[in-house]
Amino acid sequence: MKITDAFLGEHGVFYAQFDHVEQLLERGPTLVEIQAASATIAAPLVRHAQLENDLLFTAVEDQFGPGGPMLVMRTEHDHIERTLEAVACADTVTQASVLLREAILEARDHFRKEEQIAFPLAESVLSNDRLSELGQSWAELRAVRITGVVRAS
Numbered sequence: 001m002k003i004t005d006a007f008l009g010e011h012g013v014f015y016a017q018f019d020h021v022e023q024l025l026e027r028g029p030t031l032v033e034i035q036a037a038s039a040t041i042a043a044p045l046v047r048h049a050q051l052e053n054d055l056l057f058t059a060v061e062d063q064f065g066p067g068g069p070m071l072v073m074r075t076e077h078d079h080i081e082r083t084l085e086a087v088a089c090a091d092t093v094t095q096a097s098v099l100l101r102e103a104i105l106e107a108r109d110h111f112r113k114e115e116q117i118a119f120p121l122a123e124s125v126l127s128n129d130r131l132s133e134l135g136q137s138w139a140e141l142r143a144v145r146i147t148g149v150v151r152a153s
């Protein structure tokens, strides 16, 4: 399995989670409820970003040097993480709600850029064997068991 396919699958789960949290925000939650919802997004999102940085983006940069779309993606990871940290520190419902909506919008926009630009670029510069090796590393770090691995052609 290519690592890009693994990350696309993770995006799909996050999209469902973002929908759920946006619906919660419509119902007028308390500050504690907003911050709890934000924390359930932040922890897996930070890990998702770390894995993209450390596995896929690093592999592309090893061939082509830093900069370009991968650097933009890394910068956006940092920004989304800071916004979610600000939710945890917010003092009012309004502040926390605005920040959490902002973080979700940023994350949706970021995911679309990965899906439309960064991942296709990575797939064009890394071989299918390399993408599959990275997929195996992803599986080990995520404790996902991949059996019956079929090499991409």
Ligand SMILES: [Fe+2]
Pocket: 048, 049, 052, 073, 077, 110, 114
């Ligand atoms: Fe990302």
Ligand SMILES: [Fe+2]
Pocket: 007, 011, 048, 052, 111, 114
């Ligand atoms: Fe991503």
